Amino acid sequence: MTIAAKANALWEYANPRKFLATSERVLPFFWIGAGLCLVVGLIWGFFFTPDDYKQGSTVKIIYLHVPAALMAINCWIMMLATSLVWLVRRHHVSALAARAAAPIGIVMTLIALATGAIWGQPMWGTWWAWDPRLTSFLILFLFYLGYVALWEAIEDPDTAADLTSVLCLVGSVFAFLSRYAVNFWNQGLHQGASVMRAGAITGTDTEEKVSNIYFYPLLLCIIGFVLLFIALVFYRTGTEIRARRTKALMARERVNG
Amino acid sequence: MIALLLRDLKLAFRAGSGFGLGLAFFLIVTVLVPFSVGPQSSLLSTIAPGVLWLGALLACLLSLDRLLALDWEDGSLDLLATAPLPLESVVTIKALAHWLTTGLPLVLAAPFLGVLLNLPVPGFSWLVISLLLGTPAMSVIGTFGAALTVGLKRGGLLLSLLVLPLYVPTLIFGAEVARRGATGMETQTPLLMLAGITAATVALLPFASAAVLRINLR
Numbered sequence: 001m002t003i004a005a006k007a008n009a010l011w012e013y014a015n016p017r018k019f020l021a022t023s024e025r026v027l028p029f030f031w032i033g034a035g036l037c038l039v040v041g042l043i044w045g046f047f048f049t050p051d052d053y054k055q056g057s058t059v060k061i062i063y064l065h066v067p068a069a070l071m072a073i074n075c076w077i078m079m080l081a082t083s084l085v086w087l088v089r090r091h092h093v094s095a096l097a098a099r100a101a102a103p104i105g106i107v108m109t110l111i112a113l114a115t116g117a118i119w120g121q122p123m124w125g126t127w128w129a130w131d132p133r134l135t136s137f138l139i140l141f142l143f144y145l146g147y148v149a150l151w152e153a154i155e156d157p158d159t160a161a162d163l164t165s166v167l168c169l170v171g172s173v174f175a176f177l178s179r180y181a182v183n184f185w186n187q188g189l190h191q192g193a194s195v196m197r198a199g200a201i202t203g204t205d206t207e208e209k210v211s212n213i214y215f216y217p218l219l220l221c222i223i224g225f226v227l228l229f230i231a232l233v234f235y236r237t238g239t240e241i242r243a244r245r246t247k248a249l250m251a252r253e254r255v256n257g
Numbered sequence: 258m259i260a261l262l263l264r265d266l267k268l269a270f271r272a273g274s275g276f277g278l279g280l281a282f283f284l285i286v287t288v289l290v291p292f293s294v295g296p297q298s299s300l301l302s303t304i305a306p307g308v309l310w311l312g313a314l315l316a317c318l319l320s321l322d323r324l325l326a327l328d329w330e331d332g333s334l335d336l337l338a339t340a341p342l343p344l345e346s347v348v349t350i351k352a353l354a355h356w357l358t359t360g361l362p363l364v365l366a367a368p369f370l371g372v373l374l375n376l377p378v379p380g381f382s383w384l385v386i387s388l389l390l391g392t393p394a395m396s397v398i399g400t401f402g403a404a405l406t407v408g409l410k411r412g413g414l415l416l417s418l419l420v421l422p423l424y425v426p427t428l429i430f431g432a433e434v435a436r437r438g439a440t441g442m443e444t445q446t447p448l449l450m451l452a453g454i455t456a457a458t459v460a461l462l463p464f465a466s467a468a469v470l471r472i473n474l475r
Contacts, residue, residue, distance in 0.1 A: 142422040149418055153409050162472040163405055167419065170401065170465050174423045177454070181426040184450070185433060 014091035016241045023234040030231035037224030045217035061119045063218060067225035069112035072140065075105035075229065079147075080172050083165035093237065095161035096244070098168065099151055100236035104229060106144045113137055132182045133190040139178045143171045157244065258342060258350055265354035268327075279316040279359045280366055286312040287370040298375045305374035306384060306435035312370070313363045313388055314428055317395045318420060320359045322413045324351060324403040325470075334407075338474050344467040352393075352400040352463070360392030376439060383438020387451060391431035394455040397462045398423045404466040408473045426454055 013019045045063040052059035079098040086095040116134065117127045128134065150167055154160035290308050291301060328334040337347050367388055368381050376384065402420035406412030433447040 139422055139425055142418070146415075146419040146422060149415050150405065153406075153412075153415050159408075159472055159475065163469060166465055166469050166472075167405060170462070171423070174426065177426040178422070178429075181429040181450070184447070185429045 011089075011091075014089070014093055016093055016245075019093050020238055020241060023238055027231060027234050030227050030234065034224050034227035034231055037220050037227060041217050041220030041224050045214070045221060049213050049217060055123060058119055058122055059214070061115050062214065063221045065112060065115040065119065066218060067222045068108045068115065069137070070222060071225050071229050072105055072108035072112050072137070074226075075101050075108060076140065076143070076168075076172070076175070078233070079105070079168055083168040086161055087165050087169075092161075092244070093241065095165065096240040097233060097237045098164070099161075100240050101233050102144055102148050102151070104232050104236070106141065106148065108229075109137060109141045109144060113141070130186055131190045132179075132186055135182045135186070136175075136179045139182070140175060143175055147171065258346055261337070261342070261347065261350050262354055265351065266357060269354065269358040279320045280362050282319050283312045283316040283363055283366060284370065286315065287373055290374065302375040302377050302439070305371060305376040306380060306439050307432050308374060309367050309371060309376070309384060310388070310391075310428060310432040310435055313367060313392065314395060314424060316363055317359055317392065317399060318417055318424075320355070321399040321403050321420065322406075322416055324355050324400060325407045326403070326412070329407050334470075335474060338470070344470055345463045348400055348404065348466040348470065349397075349459075349463045352396045352466075355400065356393050356396040360388075360396050364388045364392060379441055380435060380439030383444060384435045387431045387434035387438070387448070390434075390448070390451050390455055391427050394427045394451075394458045395424065397458045397466075398427070401462050401466045401469065404469045404473065407470070427451065430454065 013022065042063055046060055049060070051057045079101050082094045082098040082101070085091060086098065113134070116137075120129070121127050147164055147167060150164050151160055154163060287308065290304075294300060294304070325334065328337070338344055340347075364385060367384055371381055371384055399420055402416050402423070405419060406416045409415065430447045430451040434444050434451055437444045437447065
């Protein structure tokens with residue numbers, strides 16, 4: 001298959017029926033995969049890795065904190081992509097997927113903020129600090145709230161999809177700007193990226209890297225969160241499609257009397 | 258275009274309330290701050306730039322829901338949309354009118370309120386410069402928010418929820434300029450960033466606002 005043909009094959013899933021049929025077929029695998037990865041990863045991480053010599057057992061909150069934070073950002077990027085697809089190609093499934101993903105993003109952001117606060121209390125001696133990373137996550141949380149509120153406030157579904165898509169595009173630019181503005185405004189407590197770094201993988205860069213004993217269960221948890229996110233988005237998009245269909249059927253019934 | 262600008266300015270002056278509301282709010286916020294944090298002049302002069310910027314931002318926010326809602330209610334927005342003037346320029350004019358009636362008075366009032374908060378002397382010019390640079394961005398971003406929520410019955414709260422996160426970069430750099438200016442540090446970096454944000458929003462956001470307005474008027 002050529003690349004063009006493959007790209008065309010992707011657009012087939014813009015058909016709600018096709019999307020539902022396929023997503024329902026693959027959904028069990030994602031659920032099971034997510035469950036397996038999370039159970040194994042979390043048990044491995046919580047019970048079979050040693051305590052850190054400085055942080056004690058609090059280090060283990062990393063298995064929830066890092067994947068949740070990762071997915072909170074990736075969820076927004078996914079919404080950005082689906083919003084663009086909706087604005088350009090007017091596929092309803094795409095708009096509904098963005099709508100379905102937003103509450104998941106809120107929960108991921110909250111998990112990242114909450115686990116960070118719980119870890120920060122014993123380690124930094126404070127629940128909250130106006131650190132750039134923490135602050136950007138708070139701002140991201142506000143963006144999610146505004147996005148969901150706008151979806152809820154508008155009755156006409158196509159108008160709502162259009163307006164939220166534009167908000168998502170403009171919001172992405174401003175979220176990106178805020179990230180750098182906040183960095184400029186305060187140098188923080190939070191450590192830099194230390195799980196995946198080019199130097200860390202090739203072995204040239206040994207300082208401040210998460211060591212391998214923690215890395216493998218963490219990788220498993222990240223995979224688990226990704227699979228869980230995909231499963232939740234498929235599931236919730238399916239629900240949105242069915243809700244839309246039910247509404248259409250009810251409207252038709254009212255017209256036919 | 259000029260006719261539209263004059264019309265908006267006239268409406269703002271004659272309707273009265275919209276014009277004075279932001280200023281009155283700014284005044285009240287600034288006067289209430291010493292009551293809430295205490296009268297020590299050293300403390301007040303430390304927080305003065307931030308408080309003045311926040312007050313100006315909230316005063317700006319307060320007047321946003323009237324920006325397009327009145328024209329929406331009496332139907333003149335539909336007429337403007339069908340007029341030969343492109344909607345992008347209508348939106349820009351609306352933002353300009355908002356800035357002239359809300360942003361500019363706030364900028365002019367800020368130094369006098371700075372006296373109340375014991376703002377250090379070198380801070381005055383930087384406060385005015387930063388507000389002068391930052392308030393146009395606030396008007397343009399606010400117009401985008403107003404265009405998003407124009408058709409909604411209770412859009413006010415939603416408008417603030419949508420606009421406040423968008424104000425974050427402007428507030429950070431603007432207040433940073435005023436703060437650094439007040440303490441005598443160099444202000445070039447945040448000043449350039451603030452100017453960049455304003456230039457970019459003024460140049461680009463009207464297109465988003467007009468697109469959103471077209472969707473809402475559909």
